[in-house]
Amino acid sequence: xxxxxxxxxxxxxxxxxxxxxxxxxxxxxxxxxxxxxxxxxxxxxxxxxxxxxxxxxxxxxxxxxxxxxxxxxxxxxxxxxxxxxxxxxxxxxxxxxxxxxxxxxxxxxxxxxxxxxxxxxxxxxxxxxxxxxxxxxxxxxxxxxxxxxxxxxxxxxxxxxxxxxxxxxxxxxxxxxxxxxxxxxxxxxxxxxxxxxxxxxxxxxxxxxxxxxxxxxxxxxxxxxxxxxxxxxxxxxxxxxxxxxxxxxxxxxxxxxxxxxxxxxxxxxxxxxxxxxxxxxxxxxxxxx
Amino acid sequence: xxxxxxxxxxxxxxxxxxxxxxxxxxxxxxxxxxxxxxxxxxxxxxxxxxxxxxxxxxxxxxxxxxxxxxxxxxxxxxxxxxxxxxxxxxxxxxxxxxxxxxxxxxxxxxxxxxxxxxxxxxxxxxxxxxxxxxxxxxxxxxxxxxxxxxxxxxxxxxxxxxxxxxxxxxxxxxxxxxxxxxxxxxxxxxxxxxxxxxxxxxxxxxxxxxxxxxxxxxxxxxxxxxxxxxxxxxxxxxxxxxxxxxxxxxxxxxxxxxxxxxxxxxxxxxxxxxxxxxxxxxxxxxxxxxxxxxxxxxxxxxxxxxxxxxxxxxxxxxxxxxxxxxxxxxxxxxxxxxxxxxxxxxxxxxxxxxxxxxxxxxxxxxxxxxxxxxxxxxxxxxxxxxxxxxxxxxxxxxxxxxxxxxxxxxxxxxxxxxxxxxxxxxx
Numbered sequence: 075x076x077x078x079x080x081x082x083x084x085x086x087x088x089x090x091x092x093x094x095x096x097x098x099x100x101x102x103x104x105x106x107x108x109x110x111x112x113x114x115x116x117x118x119x120x121x122x123x124x125x126x127x128x129x130x131x132x133x134x135x136x137x138x139x140x141x142x143x144x145x146x147x148x149x150x151x152x153x154x155x156x157x158x159x160x161x162x163x164x165x166x167x168x169x170x171x172x173x174x175x176x177x178x179x180x181x182x183x184x185x186x187x188x189x190x191x192x193x194x195x196x197x198x199x200x201x202x203x204x205x206x207x208x209x210x211x212x213x214x215x216x217x218x219x220x221x222x223x224x225x226x227x228x229x230x231x232x233x234x235x236x237x238x239x240x241x242x243x244x245x246x247x248x249x250x251x252x253x254x255x256x257x258x259x260x261x262x263x264x265x266x267x268x269x270x271x272x273x274x275x276x277x278x279x280x281x282x283x284x285x286x287x288x289x290x291x292x293x294x295x296x297x298x299x300x301x302x303x304x305x306x307x308x309x310x311x312x313x314x315x316x317x318x319x320x321x322x323x324x325x326x327x328x329x330x331x332x333x334x335x336x337x338x339x340x341x342x343x344x345x346x347x348x349x350x351x352x353x354x355x356x357x358x359x360x361x362x363x
Numbered sequence: 364x365x366x367x368x369x370x371x372x373x374x375x376x377x378x379x380x381x382x383x384x385x386x387x388x389x390x391x392x393x394x395x396x397x398x399x400x401x402x403x404x405x406x407x408x409x410x411x412x413x414x415x416x417x418x419x420x421x422x423x424x425x426x427x428x429x430x431x432x433x434x435x436x437x438x439x440x441x442x443x444x445x446x447x448x449x450x451x452x453x454x455x456x457x458x459x460x461x462x463x464x465x466x467x468x469x470x471x472x473x474x475x476x477x478x479x480x481x482x483x484x485x486x487x488x489x490x491x492x493x494x495x496x497x498x499x500x501x502x503x504x505x506x507x508x509x510x511x512x513x514x515x516x517x518x519x520x521x522x523x524x525x526x527x528x529x530x531x532x533x534x535x536x537x538x539x540x541x542x543x544x545x546x547x548x549x550x551x552x553x554x555x556x557x558x559x560x561x562x563x564x565x566x567x568x569x570x571x572x573x574x575x576x577x578x579x580x581x582x583x584x585x586x587x588x589x590x591x592x593x594x595x596x597x598x599x600x601x602x603x604x605x606x607x608x609x610x611x612x613x614x615x616x617x618x619x620x621x622x623x624x625x626x627x628x629x630x631x632x633x634x635x636x637x638x639x640x641x642x643x644x645x646x647x648x649x650x651x652x653x654x655x656x657x658x659x660x661x662x663x664x665x666x667x668x669x670x671x672x673x674x675x676x677x678x679x680x681x682x683x684x685x686x687x688x689x690x691x692x693x694x695x696x697x698x699x700x701x702x703x704x705x706x707x708x709x710x711x712x713x714x715x716x717x718x719x720x721x722x723x724x725x726x727x728x729x730x731x732x733x734x735x736x737x738x739x740x741x742x743x744x745x746x747x748x749x750x751x752x753x754x755x756x757x758x759x760x761x762x763x764x765x766x767x768x769x770x771x772x773x774x775x776x777x778x779x780x781x782x783x784x785x786x787x788x789x790x
Binding site for chain 1: 612650
């Protein structure tokens with residue numbers, strides 16, 4: 075039995091690091107929905123662009139890893155800025171199906187654009203030297219990089235909490251999320267705020283993509299492959315709720331990891347079963363209002 | 364604004380259409396009616412994945428076929444007719460593949476078809492071939508069902524497979540049967556038919572040689588798995604001696620790199636990466652191989668490797684391919700190259716392009732190809748040739764890793780033979 079407990083504990087740690095990529099993706103998705111009211115299907119594409127940008131700066135040009143991440147955040151933030159100002163701004167007030175068509179269109183455009191610029195072949199840059207190696211946990215090697223990812227995810231969660239709860243900017247975001255007209259009436263510049271939030275969310279997605287580059291493949295479609303899980307997370311946690319997205323990411327990441335260990339035959343269904351259960355019992359999500 | 368069709372425009376279009384159609388049919392008649400007068404080129408229609416993460420496989424097909432066509436055209440073509448190639452993207456989608464096949468034959472006028480990466484696409488294209496009355500030479504799709512069910516079972520004689528099928532993946536059973544220290548096997552496999560069949564074939568075969576082996580764990584990864592660490596850690600929890608893995612292309616690279624991070628190669632004695640001998644995968648792990656991270660424990664095969672066999676045909680092919688494209692040929696390139704030569708041999712033996720006669724001419728034929736002598740088996744139209752398994756090694760003679768320490772087992776031993784018994788295509 076002790077052996078089983080050890081297996082589960084190790085699997086929890088592996089699942090935890092997986093959760094963090096999901097969290098970074100889901101955080102931006104839920105933030106944009108919560109504040110802007112747009113369900114952004116193309117959010118996964120921003121994740122992919124973050125990965126490609128980091129790959130280019132770090133793997134191709136050979137810049138420092140941290141600098142590469144920083145530059146890719148700026149690039150994707152810039153793309154987010156263009157997207158918001160030219161396109162998304164026009165769809166805030168219209169029906170959801172139109173939003174889906176526009177955002178879905180961007181998925182196709184970005185996937186093809188990436189193929190034109192970088193080619194269709196999957197690419198993997200080298201792992202930064204200082205992350206090589208592993209820590210011995212329960213007699214098994216646990217990579218330093220996974221430890222780093224777990225802390226990075228928790229750090230972003232704390233940062234988001236601090237920004238939203240403790241800063242003036244965060245208060246304006248929360249105010250306009252709960253009542254757009256009232257916020258506007260007391261002098262908050264809603265269009266600028268929306269642009270900022272969208273750019274910030276794009277950078278979160280890019281960070282998820284960027285942090286994955288040393289261990290994951292960079293290829294067209296990597297964002298779309300994760301966006302489904304990100305949607306499941308936001309549904310479980312409550313659409314538009316950041317705390318929900320964090321808890322949802324933990325649930326989905328760790329349960330997937332357990333499923334692979336314990337029920338390999340039907341592991342793929344598990345998170346959907348959880349989602350269906352949440353929808354039945356609490357349709358607004360665990361932390362939804 | 365809807366376009367209005369006037370009577371005049373309708374008449375004009377009908378007349379033009381009639382002329383085009385009529386001349387098309389006329390051309391058709393000349394091709395097949397008068398054999399003495401050399402007609403236009405022989406049209407060869409190919410398709411493969413040329414977009415997406417697996418794009419390199421389709422590109423390799425196009426490159427291999429182009430090279431063969433250039434060589435043959437330089438020497439006068441087939442039956443004194445030049446060859447012409449058109450290559451389309453199958454997108455790994457069965458519906459697209461069928462649409463392409465129909466377009467290539469009925470609109471473009473293809474005399475032969477080849478290519479196809481996905482097994483799903485292959486199983487969809489196979490059944491429409493009798494109606495199109497064209498042969499299709501499959502160059503990558505590996506499902507055993509294509510030849511076992513469609514050809515041997517249903518008698519669809521238009522299907523030929525030039526590439527080694529999923530039997531190749533189970534070669535591990537022969538490579539490791541004499542390693543008594545390897546008893547506990549675990550699998551990390553694709554969560555679709557290819558993964559199920561490869562793993563089941565391997566289990567079935569190694570059990571025959573080694574009743575003492577155990578299969579201690581199996582993890583399943585669907586298409587687009589980015590993070591294999593949960594799969595790796597789940598099977599490593601059972602302390603296996605060796606791992607059998609099917610993820611291919613970029614996914615295979617990622618799986619191996621993540622396994623290195625999790626220290627797998629410190630604990631196991633061998634890792635069999637079925638299609639690890641694929642050029643794109645070897646390229647993806649070349650840094651790690653050069654640094655000996657796998658400690659000589661990584662084994663693989665492929666459906667052809669460029670450093671086997673050591674024959675003049677293979678050397679000539681590899682150097683011509685490298686000269687033409689600046690890359691090493693992968694198995695889909697070799698299979699496509701050999702396909703064009705098979706078409707040449709079949710048409711020249713039959714002295715016609717007629718589908719049924721060329722098919723008959725090819726049955727039981729032995730062809731000298733870069734991958735060695737291919738025997739086209741009569742019962743299932745499967746090309747039989749040997750591809751060794753080997754250890755992934757860094758060699759100073761090559762810019763990317765190669766398979767070394769080759770284990771050569773004759774194809775007759777590890778290929779399945781008719782009459783076929785069903786293989787479980789489930790987890």
